[in-house]
Amino acid sequence: MRAIQVSGTIPSTLRENTRPGEWAAGLTLTGDTGQLIGIELIGPNALNFSVAWNPSLGLATLGIAAPADYEYFAAARLPTQLSFSLRFVFDDGSRQSPNMVYRVSVLDVDDAPPSDLRLVTGGSVTAGAIGSVIGTLAVTDPDSAGPFSFSFAEADAWRFEVVGNVLKLRDGISLGLDEMPTLPLFIEVSDGRQSAGFTLSIAVTDPGTQPSRVEVLTPATPQSGFVLHTPSQAVTLHEARDITAANSHGEELRQVLLAEGKEVWMPAVQALRLADGWLDYDPAGQAVRASALQGAATGQAASGAELARLVERNAAGQGWVDLAAALVPGALAALDDGALVTTLYQAALHRDPDAAELALQLGRLASGVSRAQLVADLAGSDVALAAAADPDGVWVGQALGGSAAWHMDTGGLGSGVLAAAIHPVGLAWML
Numbered sequence: 153m154r155a156i157q158v159s160g161t162i163p164s165t166l167r168e169n170t171r172p173g174e175w176a177a178g179l180t181l182t183g184d185t186g187q188l189i190g191i192e193l194i195g196p197n198a199l200n201f202s203v204a205w206n207p208s209l210g211l212a213t214l215g216i217a218a219p220a221d222y223e224y225f226a227a228a229r230l231p232t233q234l235s236f237s238l239r240f241v242f243d244d245g246s247r248q249s250p251n252m253v254y255r256v257s258v259l260d261v262d263d264a265p266p267s268d269l270r271l272v273t274g275g276s277v278t279a280g281a282i283g284s285v286i287g288t289l290a291v292t293d294p295d296s297a298g299p300f301s302f303s304f305a306e307a308d309a310w311r312f313e314v315v316g317n318v319l320k321l322r323d324g325i326s327l328g329l330d331e332m333p334t335l336p337l338f339i340e341v342s343d344g345r346q347s348a349g350f351t352l353s354i355a356v357t358d359p360g361t362q363p364s365r366v367e368v369l370t371p372a373t374p375q376s377g378f379v380l381h382t383p384s385q386a387v388t389l390h391e392a393r394d395i396t397a398a399n400s401h402g403e404e405l406r407q408v409l410l411a412e413g414k415e416v417w418m419p420a421v422q423a424l425r426l427a428d429g430w431l432d433y434d435p436a437g438q439a440v441r442a443s444a445l446q447g448a449a450t451g452q453a454a455s456g457a458e459l460a461r462l463v464e465r466n467a468a469g470q471g472w473v474d475l476a477a478a479l480v481p482g483a484l485a486a487l488d489d490g491a492l493v494t495t496l497y498q499a500a501l502h503r504d505p506d507a508a509e510l511a512l513q514l515g516r517l518a519s520g521v522s523r524a525q526l527v528a529d530l531a532g533s534d535v536a537l538a539a540a541a542d543p544d545g546v547w548v549g550q551a552l553g554g555s556a557a558w559h560m561d562t563g564g565l566g567s568g569v570l571a572a573a574i575h576p577v578g579l580a581w582m583l
Contacts, residue, residue, distance in 0.1 A: 168222035190241035197234035199515035265346035268292035276355035369418035431545030444540035448500035449479035456549030477524035
């Protein structure tokens, strides 16, 4: 039986987005090299690499075929390590697959600008108040923890400054009544390598107007049938039809308006449980995961009852991959791998895959990764979860203290129509 012996090592790391020609490794081959007619790369990440065989030197040279993006792997919750193996093809049609698995870690590089800037406290300033603190800033950057620097447009730089992470008026400066009620403020944020601009809306209040005070729900003081059961959960026996609106006010307060004319203010709980369902405010909670999975697999938004069934099955121990396998309909299963990947990216991430992403996912499918696993991975990514999350909560039609299977889905709180989603199952209005 013909055989090849391999000697040598390859670099254990490569920087993300390394392009062809920027990374190389050489392996020396001995044995039946005279009958060797080809070398194949196999394994989960084989498509990221290339191999060239030089018989005169007895050298197999490895290179990059498709760049690897660190943030993609992190967002998809995939290992940031590429792995592949060699397979040798001989002139008599036989093949040899050595047991050696080569692993290359992808190193993160700061190649992405800050993606979000927000005020986590404050957000308002009184007209005429000199040198006032406006609020505390928080920056989201996919590949940098800071420190961050802040700059303003020329028209605002003399009035505003950031000290640490606190946005304030400069000493001796105030805002006028003519800038009420809101002032758009453009701020450019830099992580030292990349920068991005954001516009914050600053509330400018009348110095003669005193802010109103509201009584906030506490464990010791129920209000209108609402009880703060835990710091993260409020409970009531009201049904969805008893509530006209449920609003979030920043990251600290939620407001519930009752049809009878009353209102209830509560801390920013993660769950509001009603008699006929509950609102999940957790941006990475079960309801958001289930909603993202339904959207990726079917191209349609799930009803409250459908989300309840998915949440119940997951809580009972059924994994997201198994749930995805049950959701994938015949129309999706009939697509070839390329069309499947493109459709899933459009449904879950609302964009087409780039060439490297398409090659990566096709390689995963070719190496044995199931379609259900691919659906679950994309639906569970940070981008898909962010798209499925709602600051005013995701409605789950699950009756308080029981299964939702028997309970009528009232549709939850609020309604709205988004753009139609294109999916092989058909055109579905996302409600």
